[in-house]
Amino acid sequence: MGIKFSLLAVLALVLVAFLGVEAIGMNYLFGVLVPYLAFFLFLTGFIYRILKWARAPVPFRIPTTSGQQKSFSWVKQNKLDNPSTKLATVGRMALEVLLFRSLFKNTKMEFRQGPKISYQWEKWLWLAGLAFHYSFFIIVVRHLRFFMEPVPGFVHLTESLDGFLQLGLPGLYITDLLFLAAVTYLFIRRVVIPQMRYISLPADYFPLFLLFGLGVTGVLMRYFTKVDIVKVKELAMGLATLHPTVPEGIGVLFFIHLFLVSTLMAYFPFSKLMHLGGVFLSPTRNLPNDSRIRRHINPWNYPVKVHTYEEYEDDFREKMIEAGLPVEKE
Amino acid sequence: MASVPKANELIAGTDHKPPKTGWMDTPVEFRPGTWCYSGKSKNLEVVGLPNPREWSPIDDDWKLPENWKEIIFEGLRERIHKYRSFQLFMDICVRCGACADKCHFFIGSGDPKNMPVLRAELLRSVYRKDFTLAGKILGKMAGARELTEDVVKEWFFYFFQCTECRRCSVFCPYGIDTAEITIIGRELLNLLGLNIDWITAPVANCYMTGNHLGIQPHAFKDMIEFFVEEIEEVTGVKIEPTFNRKGAEILFITPSGDVFADPGTYTLMGYLMLFHEIGLDYTWSTYASEGGNFGLFTSHEMMKRLNSKMYAEAKRLGVKWILGGECGHMWRVINQYMDTMNGPADFLEEPVSPITGTKFENAKSTKMVHLVEFTADLIKHGKLKLDKSRNDHLKVTFHDSCNPARAMGFFEEPRYVLNNVCNHFYDMPPNTIREQTFCCGSGSGLNTDEYMEMRMRGGLPRANAVKHVHEQHGVNMLSCICAIDRAVLPPLMNYWVPGVDVTGVHELVGNALVMEGEHERTTDLRGEPLEGMEDSDNEDL
Numbered sequence: 001m002g003i004k005f006s007l008l009a010v011l012a013l014v015l016v017a018f019l020g021v022e023a024i025g026m027n028y029l030f031g032v033l034v035p036y037l038a039f040f041l042f043l044t045g046f047i048y049r050i051l052k053w054a055r056a057p058v059p060f061r062i063p064t065t066s067g068q069q070k071s072f073s074w075v076k077q078n079k080l081d082n083p084s085t086k087l088a089t090v091g092r093m094a095l096e097v098l099l100f101r102s103l104f105k106n107t108k109m110e111f112r113q114g115p116k117i118s119y120q121w122e123k124w125l126w127l128a129g130l131a132f133h134y135s136f137f138i139i140v141v142r143h144l145r146f147f148m149e150p151v152p153g154f155v156h157l158t159e160s161l162d163g164f165l166q167l168g169l170p171g172l173y174i175t176d177l178l179f180l181a182a183v184t185y186l187f188i189r190r191v192v193i194p195q196m197r198y199i200s201l202p203a204d205y206f207p208l209f210l211l212f213g214l215g216v217t218g219v220l221m222r223y224f225t226k227v228d229i230v231k232v233k234e235l236a237m238g239l240a241t242l243h244p245t246v247p248e249g250i251g252v253l254f255f256i257h258l259f260l261v262s263t264l265m266a267y268f269p270f271s272k273l274m275h276l277g278g279v280f281l282s283p284t285r286n287l288p289n290d291s292r293i294r295r296h297i298n299p300w301n302y303p304v305k306v307h308t309y310e311e312y313e314d315d316f317r318e319k320m321i322e323a324g325l326p327v328e329k330e
Numbered sequence: 331m332a333s334v335p336k337a338n339e340l341i342a343g344t345d346h347k348p349p350k351t352g353w354m355d356t357p358v359e360f361r362p363g364t365w366c367y368s369g370k371s372k373n374l375e376v377v378g379l380p381n382p383r384e385w386s387p388i389d390d391d392w393k394l395p396e397n398w399k400e401i402i403f404e405g406l407r408e409r410i411h412k413y414r415s416f417q418l419f420m421d422i423c424v425r426c427g428a429c430a431d432k433c434h435f436f437i438g439s440g441d442p443k444n445m446p447v448l449r450a451e452l453l454r455s456v457y458r459k460d461f462t463l464a465g466k467i468l469g470k471m472a473g474a475r476e477l478t479e480d481v482v483k484e485w486f487f488y489f490f491q492c493t494e495c496r497r498c499s500v501f502c503p504y505g506i507d508t509a510e511i512t513i514i515g516r517e518l519l520n521l522l523g524l525n526i527d528w529i530t531a532p533v534a535n536c537y538m539t540g541n542h543l544g545i546q547p548h549a550f551k552d553m554i555e556f557f558v559e560e561i562e563e564v565t566g567v568k569i570e571p572t573f574n575r576k577g578a579e580i581l582f583i584t585p586s587g588d589v590f591a592d593p594g595t596y597t598l599m600g601y602l603m604l605f606h607e608i609g610l611d612y613t614w615s616t617y618a619s620e621g622g623n624f625g626l627f628t629s630h631e632m633m634k635r636l637n638s639k640m641y642a643e644a645k646r647l648g649v650k651w652i653l654g655g656e657c658g659h660m661w662r663v664i665n666q667y668m669d670t671m672n673g674p675a676d677f678l679e680e681p682v683s684p685i686t687g688t689k690f691e692n693a694k695s696t697k698m699v700h701l702v703e704f705t706a707d708l709i710k711h712g713k714l715k716l717d718k719s720r721n722d723h724l725k726v727t728f729h730d731s732c733n734p735a736r737a738m739g740f741f742e743e744p745r746y747v748l749n750n751v752c753n754h755f756y757d758m759p760p761n762t763i764r765e766q767t768f769c770c771g772s773g774s775g776l777n778t779d780e781y782m783e784m785r786m787r788g789g790l791p792r793a794n795a796v797k798h799v800h801e802q803h804g805v806n807m808l809s810c811i812c813a814i815d816r817a818v819l820p821p822l823m824n825y826w827v828p829g830v831d832v833t834g835v836h837e838l839v840g841n842a843l844v845m846e847g848e849h850e851r852t853t854d855l856r857g858e859p860l861e862g863m864e865d866s867d868n869e870d871l
Binding site: 002005049052053054056057058059060061062064065066067068069070071072074075076078081082084096100102103105106107108109111113115116117119125129193194195196197198199200201202203204270271272274275278279281282283284285289291292293294295296297298300301304305306307308309312313315316319320322323324325326 | 341342345346347348352353378410411412413414415417418421422423424425426427428430431432437442445447448451462463464468471472473496499500501502503504505506507510537538539540546547548551552573574575576616617630631634635638639642643646664665666667669670671673674688691692693694695696698703706707710735736737738739740741742743746759761762764765766790791794
């Protein structure tokens with residue numbers, strides 16, 4: 001049900017853009033207003049969510065320790081998996097954010113009757129995740145060439161590295177392939193593995209279809225049904241410089257692509273995609289395991305009712321004296 | 331254990347295929363062996379927990395307060411604002427499923443709601459419905475659902491089917507920690523008076539008498555003195571421990587399980603022998619006579635209330651620092667909560683070993699040292715005379731307890747000690763030890779008899795790994811540094827891997843420790859003949 005619903009939702013989006021531009025000719029709406037609105041929602045929503053999380057206090061220092069703690073000088077600490085300093089924690093976070101280190105450790109359990117259970121290193125989710133995120137990132141960087149004039153050197157560099165295969169004309173970008181392959185894998189995995197399918201919500205399928213739609217429209221435009229790139233750049237530059245114009249004669253495919261991007265941006269802050277920001281704030285990863293070394297302060301720490309020693313002695317004084325235990329009051 | 335099927339039958343019907351019906355439409359079934367008895371009202375009253383009454387999870391009517399929904403929503407709102415962890419973990423899960431097969435309860439039961447991701451969704455779905463825009467508008471499509479009594483029952487079932495072991499959080503790409511979710515889930519349940527007796531009784535006892543078992547001060551002293559006699563029998567050495575003694579250098583606190591239940595008692599004998607041998611100036615306390623803290627399994631506040639005794643007693647007795655025995659969740663509380671909740675311990679000194687002069691830099695703020703650290707340091711400095719061969723009748727492996735592993739990173743210290751007190755040590759396979767260690771299946775207050783089936787299921791991954799070294803190396807002793815482990819691993823081993831016994835690390839230290847003035851040992855601390863001593867044992871008789 002979630003799959004159908006999500007697929008239909010994305011198809012509906014495509015249809016809306018198609019009809020809006022092709023039938024009604026609302027090019028300005030889909031080329032300027034919607035992207036602006038989406039970008040505004042993305043920016044404010046993203047910041048709002050981050051601030052909301054950041055405002056919530058971290059009362060306790062609860063890192064998940066995944067290696068040897070700081071101990072004696074003769075015991076080797078695993079600084080990256082169990083950091084006790086800020087610097088090492090930055091290292092742990094960098095590995096987490098840039099290389100998905102926790103996911104890298106993923107295992108797959110095999111359960112045989114007997115019972116006999118074994119665990120294997122499971123690298124595919126990690127690989128697909130990494131491929132997807134880095135492809136997406138590089139594709140975004142490549143797109144900067146539409147929004148900047150002159151095009152900065154690092155964008156050219158990214159383009160030439162990404163196109164190093166020099167296959168076909170226009171040259172094939174590896175990330176285009178990787179992106180579509182990874183999204184497809186992530187989708188298939190979700191559908192084929194029974195447990196994955198069981199836990200998946202429409203909110204899991206929808207972004208996958210949306211991203212797939214983005215990728216497909218992008219690939220179509222670049223490699224198959226060409227759109228007028230010069231005019232696309234004119235539009236993009238207009239958006240970027242706040243002097244929006246919608247040149248005539250850009251193919252409808254572009255508007256569909258742009259509408260899907262807009263949807264993604266607007267949807268982003270309200271969805272699980274916010275893990276992009278959240279991963280930086282996770283208290284089990286971004287704190288050093290040093291709460292025996294330095295006192296961590298809980299801003300809302302409050303006094304609680306306790307059973308004091310005096311009350312305890314009052315309860316048991318006779319028995320304590322008889323047993324020869326020292327007491328405060330004879 | 332009568333109602334638990336035989337080991338080979340238990341798993342026969344277990345596969346990991348989810349049911350046909352979606353999880354929101356699959357009601358929870360309270361089968362015997364899968365749930366714990368409810369908290370008794372008298373125990374709730376002792377510590378002032380809400381809604382004390384007699385009820386049972388298999389009743390239709392759980393006698394919830396009239397405004398129970400309001401209580402949950404208010405409780406949820408409060409916690410979202412108080413814990414960034416909780417808020418974040420409600421929001422950022424992408425359901426990648428990396429956690430799914432990491433949970434011992436999922437592995438052993440095949441129940442999809444025991445996948446950490448789904449356990450969290452049980453709560454997230456309610457959170458979404460009332461706290462997120464998408465959930466309010468899209469409802470079920472956004473994974474949101476109405477809070478009903480059935481949802482609360484489901485929470486009760488599954489939040490008491492999680493041992494807060496944090497194994498899933500090792501693998502989560504965002505560090506989502508199911509323990510946080512379970513802790514808060516249980517807090518919410520407690521607001522309605524929904525808790526289990528195996529937690530509330532220890533909490534009430536600990537609060538009033540200082541320990542889980544409600545051992546009164548004179549009895550506590552008696553019990554320890556009983557072990558003094560036992561030690562004299564095995565070693566010929568007379569030990570004189572002190573209690574509630576002001577002016578001692580060190581206060582020693584260990585879980586009370588060590589004082590009363592085998593095989594923890596042998597570990598306790600090891601402590602006593604070690605302290606005597608090095609001439610440690612320390613005292614026991616009958617007031618702070620519990621290292622464990624079942625408050626952690628109730629609420630953050632209850633954890634703080636029970637933990638307060640440690641610093642309070644250290645201050646009253648005027649000791650320099652505190653030494654803590656072998657316990658799992660006790661050390662999570664000490665490492666990650668104690669100083670924050672009940673510190674600063676500015677009336678104590680930065681811990682220094684009086685024997686070796688080693689400064690425990692890693693404990694300079696809490697001023698509490700783990701006994702295994704302390705012992706490792708003694709051994710490193712050659713302060714102990716150890717005869718490893720006295721443990722030659724044992725082939726030992728080590729179970730990393732969840733909390734010292736994943737809330738501390740305590741891996742090398744116990745292994746160093748073990749390698750110095752026994753000749754035959756074999757680690758279990760890498761995916762089942764250290765930060766990837768499997769829970770005993772009975773942690774976080776679930777170590778009760780009526781829950782035996784789930785305990786055997788949850789403990790299966792641990793047992794399976796022990797079985798591996800049992801078959802490969804002939805391992806017959808499973809060592810650990812946790813009192814709950816010492817209580818629950820023996821039945822687990824008996825069930826899945828007969829022929830493997832359970833010990834604390836300091837029992838093995840006690841066996842190997844060559845004491846001044848001791849007579850020739852013919853048995854270990856359990857009275858089992860040492861290797862080559864089978865005959866001389868008979869001569870004594």
